[in-house]
Amino acid sequence: MTNIVVLIKQVPDTWSERKLTDGDYTLDREAADAVLDEINERSVEEALLIKEAQGGEVTVLSAGPDRATDAIRKALSMGADKAVHINDPALHGSDAIQTAWTLAAALGQITFENDEPADLIIAGNEATDGRVGAVPAIIAEYLGIPQLTQLRKVVVADGKITGERETDEGVFGLEASLPAIVSVTEKINEPRFPSFKGIMAAKKKEVLVYTLADLGVDPETVGVANAGTTVTSSTPKPPRTAGERIADEGDGGTKIAAYLVSNKVI
Template sequence: MTNIVVLIKQVPDTWSERKLSDGDFTLDREAADAVLDEINERAVEEALLIKERDGGEVIVLCAGPDRATDAIRKALSMGADKAVHVNDPALHGSDAVQTGWTLAAALGQISFENGEAADLVIAGNEATDGRIGAVPAIIAEYLGLPQLTQLRKLTVEGGKVTGERETDEGVFGLEAGLPAIVSVTEKINEPRFPSFKGIMAAKKKEVQVLTLADLGVDPETVGVANAGTTVTGSTPKPPRTAGERVSDEGDGGTKIASYLVGQKII
């Protein structure tokens, strides 16, 4: 049996317009439709596959505002057993290091039905709203756990986790003893669609809400005012202009090549 925590995040829908707020230039999450990040669906799916094979329990962990409950329920409807929601206004605008610190504190308080801590933490390799790709590694550093990141294949057996990481240089095999933290890429699996039964069951599953005080995290160490980086201004992207049309009179290829050379593309 394997006790698994899956890190999930609610993000603005890729097809919605994303913009920064006027005040502190953080992402305006109310300006777009919000969804469970697709890479998190794959992380949840991988946890469920392990549970279905070996037994155990799957708990999802999310840090976010009230609205993030929708993403949590989506993960629960897929089959996760319960959830922990870190919800505190002081977290607004936290950077990757602050988020990693908070999630590490939350992981330290999660207990499974057998009274033990997590054997495995699964996360997506990067969220679509930030593309930082560092939170799993940051958590592993804070907790002193081995990390296997950017995996396209994952196996848990005999008290250890093994995986394949694909890079531009090739495919590498990784291995570590449990407990460990892993992050997965979009190649790991195809996530299931929640069934009607799963959606109805999710409404009754436990969602534990924790604040920074519950975690023992000082509010003065997180949030936009204490972040390691600050955005001081932003400029909206210019409106999309019409492209340049090339009339082909037998020399279309030459005209296109000349245009590309003029734009310094080739």
């Protein structure tokens, strides 16, 4: 049996317009439709595949405001067994290090049957709203466990986890003893669609809600005011303009090539 925690995040839909708030220049999460990050759907899917093959339990863990409940329910409707939601306004604007510290504190409190901790923690390689890609590694450092990151394949057997990492230099095999944390890429699998039965069942599944006080995290160590970096100004992207139309009078190819050269595309 393998007990798994999956780190998930609600992010603005990539098809929605994203913008920053005027005050602290953090991402305005209310200005766009919110969804479960696609890479997290793959993370949940991988956990479910391991559970179906070996037994165990899958818990999803997320930090976010009330609205994040929608992403949590999506993961539960896919088949996760239960969820933990860290919901505290002091987390607003936290950077990767602060977020990892908070998630690590929550992971220390998540237990399974017989009060056993998680064997495996699965995350996406990076969130689409930040693309830092460092949170799993930072959590591994805080918890003192092995990390296998950027994996396209995962195998759990005999108390170990092995994986494949694809880079520009080739494919590398990685191995570590459990417990461990891994992050996966979009090549890991194709996530399942929640069934109607799964959607209905998700409404009855347990969602534990923790505040920073519950986790023993000092609010003065997280949040935008205590982050390691500060955004001092921002400039909105320019509005879209009409493209240039080229009339083909037998020399269309030459005109297109000249246009591309003038714009330093070729």
